[in-house]
Amino acid sequence: MKNTLLNRVAESTRKVTESITRLIKNSRLADKLPERLLKGNTPAYVAAGTCALALSATAFFATMDYELYIDGKAIGAVDKKSEVYQAIENIKKSVPKELGSDIKIGQKIELKGVHVPDSKLLSASNLEKKIKSGIDLQVDAYGIKAQGKLVVALKSEAEAKKVLQLLKQPYTKKQDNASSIKTDFLQKVEIEKLQADIELVKTPQNAVEYIKTGGHELHTYTVQAGDTTWSISEKFKIGVSQIQDANPGTNIENLQIGQTISLSLPKPFISVKTTQDIAYEERIPYNVVYEDTSAMYKGDKKVKAEGEEGLKKVQAKQVMVDGVIASTTVINEAIVKAPKDNIIVQGIKERPKTLAFGAFITPTRGRFTSPFGRRWGRMHTGIDLAAPIGTPIVAADGGKVTFAGWKNGYGKIIIVNHENGYQTYYGHCSSFSVKAGDRVYRGQNIGAVGNTGRSTGPHLHFEVRKGGTPVNPKKYI
Numbered sequence: 001m002k003n004t005l006l007n008r009v010a011e012s013t014r015k016v017t018e019s020i021t022r023l024i025k026n027s028r029l030a031d032k033l034p035e036r037l038l039k040g041n042t043p044a045y046v047a048a049g050t051c052a053l054a055l056s057a058t059a060f061f062a063t064m065d066y067e068l069y070i071d072g073k074a075i076g077a078v079d080k081k082s083e084v085y086q087a088i089e090n091i092k093k094s095v096p097k098e099l100g101s102d103i104k105i106g107q108k109i110e111l112k113g114v115h116v117p118d119s120k121l122l123s124a125s126n127l128e129k130k131i132k133s134g135i136d137l138q139v140d141a142y143g144i145k146a147q148g149k150l151v152v153a154l155k156s157e158a159e160a161k162k163v164l165q166l167l168k169q170p171y172t173k174k175q176d177n178a179s180s181i182k183t184d185f186l187q188k189v190e191i192e193k194l195q196a197d198i199e200l201v202k203t204p205q206n207a208v209e210y211i212k213t214g215g216h217e218l219h220t221y222t223v224q225a226g227d228t229t230w231s232i233s234e235k236f237k238i239g240v241s242q243i244q245d246a247n248p249g250t251n252i253e254n255l256q257i258g259q260t261i262s263l264s265l266p267k268p269f270i271s272v273k274t275t276q277d278i279a280y281e282e283r284i285p286y287n288v289v290y291e292d293t294s295a296m297y298k299g300d301k302k303v304k305a306e307g308e309e310g311l312k313k314v315q316a317k318q319v320m321v322d323g324v325i326a327s328t329t330v331i332n333e334a335i336v337k338a339p340k341d342n343i344i345v346q347g348i349k350e351r352p353k354t355l356a357f358g359a360f361i362t363p364t365r366g367r368f369t370s371p372f373g374r375r376w377g378r379m380h381t382g383i384d385l386a387a388p389i390g391t392p393i394v395a396a397d398g399g400k401v402t403f404a405g406w407k408n409g410y411g412k413i414i415i416v417n418h419e420n421g422y423q424t425y426y427g428h429c430s431s432f433s434v435k436a437g438d439r440v441y442r443g444q445n446i447g448a449v450g451n452t453g454r455s456t457g458p459h460l461h462f463e464v465r466k467g468g469t470p471v472n473p474k475k476y477i
Contacts, residue, residue: 064115075130077122145190281336354398363426398439
């Protein structure tokens with residue numbers, strides 16, 4: 001009777017032991033238990049002990065936590081693996097439906113058993129945030145690559161091809177003078193099926209805009225006179241903050257002429273190259289040829305024959321990048337009309353010192369105080385130059401003195417006839433250095449500033465007359 005009862009207990013214990021042994025074999029505790037505990041035919045008293053140990057092991061694993069690793073980096077601990085799975089599913093569900101449902105993760109995710117206090121376990125919301133910031137969600141897509149580097153991705157191959165067509169479209173129209181046109185990309189561009197981060201997957205319209213404006217290239221700029229940070233930003237269509245970012249440590253509000261600064265200017269990721277065979281007409285400039293003559297004085301010139309521009313027809317190959325001419329190579333030229341030289345005769349005969357040049361110099365050092373024109377209800381026929389009494393007056397050009405004396409209103413005045421249709425008047429003088437009949441040369445001292453005649457203070461009244469009529473001296477000196 002006793003043996004029968006023991007046998008029943010032993011059989012029941014054996015079955016329980018086998019079940020628990022399978023649990024232990026599948027756990028990390030298996031390699032820590034004696035080999036005999038993992039085999040059959042275990043005596044009842046041993047099985048009973050094993051049962052107790054197994055139940056303890058079951059309790060141990062039932063309370064185990066899990067450390068989450070993303071690409072080998074510890075993120076935090078969770079109570080259950082299912083929490084991680086659920087968080088990942090929630091993140092995947094946040095991806096727009098148009099990108100597809102086959103969402104993959106670009107990083108390696110691992111869970112390792114640990115024991116941590118409950119206070120150290122991540123909440124569901126924090127877990128999702130940490131996973132989201134540590135992974136890249138990827139989808140099947142078609143990437144557009146330039147020079148082997150991924151620029152942007154589209155959901156389908158058809159969309160990727162459409163983007164390349166849209167990039168070329170503005171540059172496919174032939175110019176009126178073009179016989180042929182070829183549109184291509186400056187870089188090596190290819191479409192490739194791949195796994196792409198969802199941030200890179202765009203609609204065709206957004207992809208075109210991103211390709212055109214997404215890149216930047218660093219340039220140097222030398223500050224010119226009149227430049228300000230604002231005018232530079234307007235000139236290059238960039239923000240003032242972008243200029244500051246490109247020049248850390250530089251006070252961009254105090255730029256100096258000649259200072260070199262950096263500018264980060266927009267540059268397309270992909271540029272469109274257009275090659276055209278063009279034909280156009282081009283003017284040929286004429287040459288200016290001088291002929292010497294002893295029949296004219298030095299400094300005198302006259303046109304013997306008017307020059308005429310020529311004309312030629314040009315055939316060329318023109319390359320444009322993003323609509324801007326990059327190069328023009330001439331293939332052939334044909335002259336339609338040859339240019340004619342512009343022939344100018346110039347004098348070599350020594351000029352008499354007192355001969356007029358036909359151009360006036362300022363007759364004295366002084367401050368401009370009154371213009372030509374209406375003044376105090378009457379016509380002021382010259383300009384006034386204020387200077388101290390005795391300041392030298394010189395002839396504005398060569399000529400002959402026709403008057404040196406007193407005239408009402410002018411006081412003491414000198415009149416010079418330049419024998420080319422012009423006369424000059426020098427009024428309110430204090431003294432004369434010449435007399436009527438003297439010949440004078442340009443720059444010769446002829447008198448001194450005074451305060452004679454109708455005058456409100458020491459100054460020179462200077463007139464220029466053409467054909468006897470007063471004209472504005474400021475147009476001639």
